[in-house]
Amino acid sequence: MRKLISVVTPVHGPSIPYLADSYESLRAQEMPDGWSWEWLVQEDGRTGDVEAALPQDSRVLGATGKAGGPGVARNMAMARSRGSLLRVLDADDQLTPGALAREIEVLSSRPDIGWTTSSVLDLMPDGSTVSWQHADPAGGRLDRAEVLSYFHDNGYRLPVHPATLCIRRDLSLALGGWMALPGGEDTGLLLAASVVADGYFIDEPGLLYRKHPGQITAQADWTATAEWQLRMQLIESRAIALRSLLLPSAA
Numbered sequence: 001m002r003k004l005i006s007v008v009t010p011v012h013g014p015s016i017p018y019l020a021d022s023y024e025s026l027r028a029q030e031m032p033d034g035w036s037w038e039w040l041v042q043e044d045g046r047t048g049d050v051e052a053a054l055p056q057d058s059r060v061l062g063a064t065g066k067a068g069g070p071g072v073a074r075n076m077a078m079a080r081s082r083g084s085l086l087r088v089l090d091a092d093d094q095l096t097p098g099a100l101a102r103e104i105e106v107l108s109s110r111p112d113i114g115w116t117t118s119s120v121l122d123l124m125p126d127g128s129t130v131s132w133q134h135a136d137p138a139g140g141r142l143d144r145a146e147v148l149s150y151f152h153d154n155g156y157r158l159p160v161h162p163a164t165l166c167i168r169r170d171l172s173l174a175l176g177g178w179m180a181l182p183g184g185e186d187t188g189l190l191l192a193a194s195v196v197a198d199g200y201f202i203d204e205p206g207l208l209y210r211k212h213p214g215q216i217t218a219q220a221d222w223t224a225t226a227e228w229q230l231r232m233q234l235i236e237s238r239a240i241a242l243r244s245l246l247l248p249s250a251a
Contacts, residue, residue: 003084004082006085010044010090011050022092026095032108038082042064070178070183071188074177094123102202110200118164119201125211132161137160139201139202141200148195148243156232163207175242179234
């Protein structure tokens, strides 16, 4: 594939007003020599409201599809992608300056690394930014299964933010893309990737993670005990099964 990074964005109604800011953060990225980006914006549904809100830019590729949740929307966007790398960008978030260049530099120079994540700043409703309320790991390599161990030992919390994931497209395809879950599908892909390939943590902020009342993770049923527990158990079980297939002695 050519030197192209595919930015994947699923969208549902409440996030449409934030698309313009997401686009501006993407348009402002300074790309490494020979590299370009495409933005795969996938509506979770067929209203057409998302495509109507997109800018006139040949690099922006919108589409609609049968509603199935963010995991399905992400996978349908991946199906249209042409880049060797996939970068997550939720519709209400923004890239920081240099984010894509830093991720491309790691993945293009380190064939031993399958994916990257980065530090995050929370973007508050008043426009201010605050550090993510979580201790970041040290910058550098994240060894295989390191993320799974943390997830298991810390009440199904990740040591890194899944909304910053940049992953080799072939690796994502081999893992089946994002999990078909009502939430946590990005955690599922990150955890699965982490037991199959070493990752890399970039300790410079790569994302402004917007806090607003309409975001999915702000809804009351996001962490509803029974369903959330089942989702996390399934995410962990898949990662453990993958690890046991690759490293039978770890089962």
